[in-house]
Amino acid sequence: MNFDTARDTPRTPHGSSDDPDVLDFSANTNSHVPEGTEAAYRDAFEAARTYPAEPPAAYRRAAAEYGGCDPQEVIPTPGGLAAIRLAIDLAVDPGDSVAVPYPSFGEYAREIRLQGGEPAFVPQAEILETDPAGHALAVVCNPNNPTGNAYDDGDLRAFAADCRAAGTPLLVDEAFLEFTGRSSLAGEPGVIVARSLTKLFGLPGIRAGFAVAIDEWREALANARRTWNLGAPALAVGAHCMRQSGFVAETRDRVASERERMREVLSDAGYDVHPSESPFLLLNVVDRGVDAVVDGAADAGIAVRDATTFRGLDSHVRVAVRTPAENDRLLEVLRAL
Structure with a gap:
């Protein structure tokens, strides 16, 4: 690494919100931590x-x-x-x-x-x-x-x-x-x-x-x-x-169950959902528009990830898998958009 290279290489955008009043689905981290x-x-x-x-x-x-x-x-x-x-x-x-x-x-x-x-x-x-x-x-x-x-x-x-x-x-x-x-x-x-x-x-x-x-x-x-x-x-x-092997197993099962439930609801609502084995789902929102989904979610106090910052994506958002109650709130908002 040299000075000129570092000076000319910008930062990469990421998800996550530091607003405590926002329900953050833009960061793909677990909403639970292990006991202790x-x-x-x-x-x-x-x-x-x-x-x-x-x-x-x-x-x-x-x-x-x-x-x-x-x-x-x-x-x-x-x-x-x-x-x-x-x-x-x-x-x-x-x-x-x-x-x-x-x-x-x-x-x-x-x-x-x-x-x-x-x-x-x-x-x-x-x-x-x-x-x-x-x-x-x-x-x-x-x-x-x-x-x-x-x-x-x-x-x-x-x-x-x-x-x-x-x-x-x-x-x-x-x-x-x-x-x-x-x-x-x-x-x-x-x-x-x-x-x-x-x-x-x-x-x-x-x-x-x-x-x-x-x-x-x-x-x-x-x-x-x-x-x-x-x-x-x-x-x-x-x-x-x-x-904490028990926490790992519980998390894997919970995320898999909630991810599948979210996929079914979002698919029924007309979203094109990419197959996933991860704690997030990638949605093609070409019929609704990225700005409409991101801004509509923000109006409801929810942050979703604008995925157009990823190379090759121009009509996508990414949403994390959180707790069942939080996921219900996201699904309610996304279905209404």
């Missing part, structure tokens, strides 16, 4: 008066159990985005091409450009059919944001094998994977997995996540990681949350 999380945060105060253990062994053990890997393969990061930046920073040099899906998380392209690389955009439905040869890195978001669809495990592992054969590392963003019950690609040679605790545990302000890699990528990521890059509260809360 606040106590874990408060108990971390004394630990915060000294530097965290380096490396943070307890956090790595919890992440390994949560992510299905060995603790030595875990590289702690302050959120999934930090894991993504770390991988791209190591893989991409000025002038490099990177295979990037679209529509998908806008930070991939931004981080690539910050390193002087060039995103080679591929439709997200076709990303696993891309020839990785000639790319410095390939990126997959599984499940994909904002569309919500997950990839077949066999197809994904076959693509990882193609990347290995081409000598191209593969970055897999699994920020929403735990909502699906699908297997992680953690431990695959040549694959860097990025995991986030923001979405599932409803804690975007904690900034806790991790990367998983083996072989030379593990060594490079571990050495490049900043010392003490997670504070004591993030380490304590993250480790606590990742051990």
